[in-house]
Amino acid sequence: MSENTSSSQATRRPDGTHRVVITGMGAITPAGVGVRALWGTLMARRSCIGPITKFDTEGYDVHIAAEIRDFDATEHGLTKKEARRFERFVQYAIVASDEAMAQAGLDREAEDATRIACVFGSGIGGIDELQSGFTTxxxxxxxxxxxxxIPTMIGNIAAGNLSIRYGLKGECLNVVTACATGAHCIGAAVxxxxxxxxxxxxAGGTEESVSPICIAG
Structure with a gap:
C-alpha cells in the first residue's frame, strides 16, 4: 500500500466519504468577544439577558434582550471606514471569523482558493439599515x-465580505433558516x-436583531 493510499484512507469514513474536522472557532456573543468569553459564561451558568440599552423601550411590550454591549469593531481589527460602512451583523461576522481563521492556522497561500468555501448565513441581515432606509x-x-x-443590508453581504477578506473563491452561500441559520450553514459546509x-x-452565522422594529414585532 502506497503512502498516498494510506493517507487517503486515513481521511475517509467507512462509507468512503471524507472526514470533517473543526480547526478553528470564533464568537461574538452577549458574553463578550471570543470563544473563551462564551465558554466561560456557559460554564459559570451566567445569563446574558438584561434590560435593553440600545434604545428606549417605553411603549414596547418587550424590555429585555441578550444584547452585545460595548462593541467597537475598530478595537478588533476593522478599520474606521469598515466600521462605518458595514452593518453590525457583518462586523460581528468579521471579528468572529478573524478569530477562527487565526486559530485554524490555514495557509491560504498554499491552498487552492477555489476549493475553500464560505457558507455564512444571516436570518434577517441588516435590519437597522432597512429600517433607516424606509424612514429616509x-x-x-x-x-x-x-x-x-442594498449592499449594506442584504443578508448574504456577510458571506460576500468574508470571501473577499480572506480570498476565498469557492462557493459563497447564505443559508437562511431563521434561528437554525448558523447550524444549517455549518451542516451544509460539512x-x-x-x-x-x-x-x-x-461556516457559521451572524445576526443583530435587537432593534425597535424587531422588538415591536
Whole structure:
C-alpha cells in the first residue's frame, strides 16, 4: 500500500466519504468577544439577558434582550471606514471569523482558493439599515436613500465580505433558516467537504436583531 493510499484512507469514513474536522472557532456573543468569553459564561451558568440599552423601550411590550454591549469593531481589527460602512451583523461576522481563521492556522497561500468555501448565513441581515432606509425614503424622498443601501443590508453581504477578506473563491452561500441559520450553514459546509465538493469552509452565522422594529414585532 502506497503512502498516498494510506493517507487517503486515513481521511475517509467507512462509507468512503471524507472526514470533517473543526480547526478553528470564533464568537461574538452577549458574553463578550471570543470563544473563551462564551465558554466561560456557559460554564459559570451566567445569563446574558438584561434590560435593553440600545434604545428606549417605553411603549414596547418587550424590555429585555441578550444584547452585545460595548462593541467597537475598530478595537478588533476593522478599520474606521469598515466600521462605518458595514452593518453590525457583518462586523460581528468579521471579528468572529478573524478569530477562527487565526486559530485554524490555514495557509491560504498554499491552498487552492477555489476549493475553500464560505457558507455564512444571516436570518434577517441588516435590519437597522432597512429600517433607516424606509424612514429616509418616507421623510426625505428617494434621492436621499443611500446608494449603498442594498449592499449594506442584504443578508448574504456577510458571506460576500468574508470571501473577499480572506480570498476565498469557492462557493459563497447564505443559508437562511431563521434561528437554525448558523447550524444549517455549518451542516451544509460539512456535507460539501464530506462529499468532496470543497476542501475547507468558513461556516457559521451572524445576526443583530435587537432593534425597535424587531422588538415591536
Amino acid at each position: 425614503l418616507l421623510e426625505k424622498g428617494p434621492k436621499r436613500v443611500s446608494p449603498l443601501f 456535507r460539501d467537504i464530506r462529499h468532496g465538493y470543497i476542501d475547507a469552509a468558513l
